[in-house]
Amino acid sequence: MKLLKDFIMVKEPLEEEKKSAGGIIVSTDNTVKMTDPMVNEVEFVGPDVENISKGDSVLYLPKDGTPIKRKGGGYRWRLFKEDRIIAVVDSADEL
Secondary structure (H helix, E strand, O other), rough: OOOOEEEEEEEEEOOOOOOOOOOOOEOOOOOOOOOOOOEEEEEEEEEOOOOOOOOOOOEEEEEEEEEEEOOOOOOEEEEEHHHHEEEEOOOOOOO
């Protein structure tokens, strides 16, 4: 995938399906609070992105991105403009 302008695509691991005691599948997509910051890996960056590279771990609010459906891999994707990313997280940082 080739992103344009200053867009960034972050991959988020999917949670496993949960079942109720009666065997009903409970959706986990809505369990993440959209206002809680998350840290995940950048998979794609557009050519105008200046401060973030593919493979960086970034801190962001899920509500600031657009969920994107892509096939395969056990991941979901979220699309951001560069200015919506809060920080690039160093592997030595503790969050």
